[in-house]
Amino acid sequence: MAGTVLVAYGSTYGSTAELARAVGAVLGGAGLATEVRAAGEVRDVSAYDAVVLGGALYAGRWQRDARRFARRHRRALSRRPLWLFSSGPLDSSASQRDLPPSPSVRRVARRLDARGHVTFGGRLDERARGRIARMIVQSGKGGDFRDFEAVSAWADGIASELNSPGGTSS
């Protein structure tokens, strides 16, 4: 594929941003021109040939910037190869089995005709400033459950698809 892949993310405390950068590193390593950007900073997706969009989960929905991005660029996204990821569970469940998207994320995936969705474990620690976030951490339920091997394997699959003949035709 000759064009550029956008990896956009919606992240409040930075952990989903790191997952997005890990996805971008794999795609870049597979020879794909790749840009990793905060979803809130992207004005136009027309320059990109494929998009990966990731959102942190808050109360079953994507973080606001990811939701807005999906809404604002709806038409362009539905015409491009698109993959989605959610990051959230603060336990090892996402590493043990495929976790389906939340109903709200499933609607986004359907509307945009996404090629795939995956849920990765999340991270929450004392850097998180929100009241509920602090309560979760103080009650001992925080931690880093991100599985970077799983992230790499998923991104490898995307790279293979995009590098295959006709990989960007949606």
Ligand SMILES: Cc1cc2nc3c(=O)[nH]c(=O)nc-3n(C[C@H](O)[C@H](O)[C@H](O)COP(=O)(O)O)c2cc1C
């Ligand atoms: C208030 C609050 C609500 C959350 N709700 C969910 C949820 O519904 N589902 C889930 O899997 N994780 C949930 N989480 C965990 C976050 O998704 C997780 O910490 C994520 O990695 C944060 O990503 P970020 O650092 O990119 O913002 C919640 C965390 C907080 C603080």
